[in-house]
């Protein structure tokens with residue numbers, strides 16, 4: 001059984017966002033398993049993939065926040081930048097031989113429960129309002145169609 005389980009209160013109501021967040025949770029679970037089996041190589045691989053993935057999805061979400069007129073977009077983008085910088089730092093320290101596993105897993109759990117559940121939900125109404133009648137909303141979230 002996976003360590004981190006998706007729970008309904010993590011749903012934003014927009015499929016694409018939820019898929020992004022679920023993928024981040026999958027990386028967190030893969031890292032948890034790699035740590036459990038003391039597989040340092042796998043931890044490094046997962047960190048590389050997580051970093052690559054977060055850079056990509058945050059760029060997508062930053063763009064949507066801006067287009068939807070979300071008033072706290074700049075603050076939220078800063079939070080995204082700090083998180084990717086933190087993951088990059090963990091990756092570098094891991095490569096240097098440091099055991100970062102406990103801190104990393106703790107930060108991932110905090111990210112999933114706090115950022116996804118609170119911060120990301122905050123801008124969803126702006127995205128819905130801006131794109132509610134457009135083809136784009138139908139594309140990213142059938143729950144809002």
Ligand SMILES: [Fe+2]
Pocket residue numbers: 061076080115119120
């Ligand atoms: Fe976010």
